Amino acid sequence: MLRVAVVGSGPSGVYTAQALVQQSLVPDVHVDVLDRLPCPYGLVRYGVAPDHEKIKSLQNNLRTVLEDERIAFIGNVEIGTRGLTPARLLGLYHAVVYCVGAARDRRLGVPGEDLPGSWSATDFVSWYSAHPDAAPDGFALADARSAVVVGVGNVAVDVTRILSRGAAELQPTDVPHAALGALARSGVREVHMVGRRGPSQAKFTTKELRELGGLPDASVDVEPSDLLLDPGYADPSALPAVNRRNVEVVRGWAAAGDEASQDAGHRIRLRFFLRPVELLESGGRVGGVRFERTVPDGSGGVRGTGTYEEIEAQLVLRAVGYRGVPLDGLPFDPARGTVPHEAGRVLRDGAASPGEYVAGWIKRGPTGVIGTNRPCAKETVTSLLADASALSGRPLAGEPLRVLRELGHEPVQWPGWLAIERAEAALGSSLGRRSVKIPDWPGLLEAALEEGVQQEQSAVQGRQPAA
Numbered sequence: 001m002l003r004v005a006v007v008g009s010g011p012s013g014v015y016t017a018q019a020l021v022q023q024s025l026v027p028d029v030h031v032d033v034l035d036r037l038p039c040p041y042g043l044v045r046y047g048v049a050p051d052h053e054k055i056k057s058l059q060n061n062l063r064t065v066l067e068d069e070r071i072a073f074i075g076n077v078e079i080g081t082r083g084l085t086p087a088r089l090l091g092l093y094h095a096v097v098y099c100v101g102a103a104r105d106r107r108l109g110v111p112g113e114d115l116p117g118s119w120s121a122t123d124f125v126s127w128y129s130a131h132p133d134a135a136p137d138g139f140a141l142a143d144a145r146s147a148v149v150v151g152v153g154n155v156a157v158d159v160t161r162i163l164s165r166g167a168a169e170l171q172p173t174d175v176p177h178a179a180l181g182a183l184a185r186s187g188v189r190e191v192h193m194v195g196r197r198g199p200s201q202a203k204f205t206t207k208e209l210r211e212l213g214g215l216p217d218a219s220v221d222v223e224p225s226d227l228l229l230d231p232g233y234a235d236p237s238a239l240p241a242v243n244r245r246n247v248e249v250v251r252g253w254a255a256a257g258d259e260a261s262q263d264a265g266h267r268i269r270l271r272f273f274l275r276p277v278e279l280l281e282s283g284g285r286v287g288g289v290r291f292e293r294t295v296p297d298g299s300g301g302v303r304g305t306g307t308y309e310e311i312e313a314q315l316v317l318r319a320v321g322y323r324g325v326p327l328d329g330l331p332f333d334p335a336r337g338t339v340p341h342e343a344g345r346v347l348r349d350g351a352a353s354p355g356e357y358v359a360g361w362i363k364r365g366p367t368g369v370i371g372t373n374r375p376c377a378k379e380t381v382t383s384l385l386a387d388a389s390a391l392s393g394r395p396l397a398g399e400p401l402r403v404l405r406e407l408g409h410e411p412v413q414w415p416g417w418l419a420i421e422r423a424e425a426a427l428g429s430s431l432g433r434r435s436v437k438i439p440d441w442p443g444l445l446e447a448a449l450e451e452g453v454q455q456e457q458s459a460v461q462g463r464q465p466a467a
């Protein structure tokens, strides 16, 4: 038997578990999928925007994998706490695959970045996704009129869209109730989404970009003078397909002008060739962003021009990408924000470390769509299976669940997660909504661990002799 731990139950972790059991090279593989949270699915649950129901429904595919009898979900277990070091974990399994993603936001590194009212988009996404670590006091949107979103990737598009939707549009989603209330009271009417390079170099994908133009109560406009700087905008024919389609969408908006925008409740302003140099203070909070106008440098980047522009904003969301977080006891490349590896095998001092692997964003960096994780997981699993005969002979240090409990962890298993799902459905129906996410640790653990206690009690009762 080959016992494997997969750390992280987001798409990369679940696809890794699936590839491990759906193969015929190595028989009798058992996979435990561990997660720091008591809930599975990673960024599909806590990153995909609540109004992207089709992508969210991927949870059903991930669920089918986690319900495979050769796979067990073990939540509420954080590697690196209560003595559960990577070395200790490797003692419990023949192989460990780290699929821990890229948990932190990148920084802008400009003055004023930490003013109240300036947030990373990750914080905002966590808040409206009910992540239990999200800012407990939430977002004061009522006093904001104008927001600046820095960055032109898909996360920037997500947060721009959520800010530009009315609460009625989000009511049918699983957005937590407090966030829905705050969004309903939001005073934000203008959202400036700002890129430091041109539209032909933006990172968003066309489907996501186009969606901004289809919002029921928002208009999109672009600043024609921003566009003329972009050589790819003038002649998109040589661009890769995604960039060319992006340019076509932006051109359409530019051609429509801002006539369509007059009646909309929200105005989305797409800006380019502006790089943030300072967040400006007003009354102890952020009041605006100072940008330097940039121009193409001829080799794909931009250079500053020494001319500046200020945009008023009571809310600033920095959507400039994620970065990986080092895990004590695992090697880490701080420049790339990833774990060094070769075809998924973790490298320690340049040599493959037996039994340790990576997949997903912690392996390749925070790029690509959910589906990109499939071939990435497959590559790692191919390496692991090639090593399996050398790994499977090693004696293991005990039964994982028992050892985890001895160390003081309180694992949440699959029935505990199903209990959270039921509690969220009950919460939704008490509020006259569909399932509504529980946004805090105590609420999640109460639902999950009560189920565990009940299960243990009924197991004990089952062992009592019949009266």
Ligand code: NAP
Binding pocket: 107, 108, 150, 151, 152, 153, 154, 155, 156, 158, 195, 196, 197, 201, 202, 203, 204, 208, 275, 276, 319, 320, 321, 322, 366, 367, 368, 369, 370
């Ligand atoms: P991203 O795609 O890397 O975009 C980051 C953006 O921030 C880029 O426009 C980048 O500009 C800009 N940026 C970086 N540093 C900056 C700085 N110092 N000043 C100003 N701008 C800066 O990252 P992301 O949006 O966080 O997305 C991460 C991944 O998740 C992507 O693969 C994305 O496609 C995926 N995702 C997908 C969906 C979806 O499919 N619906 C939704 C959300 C996320 P430069 O290009 O000039 O560096």
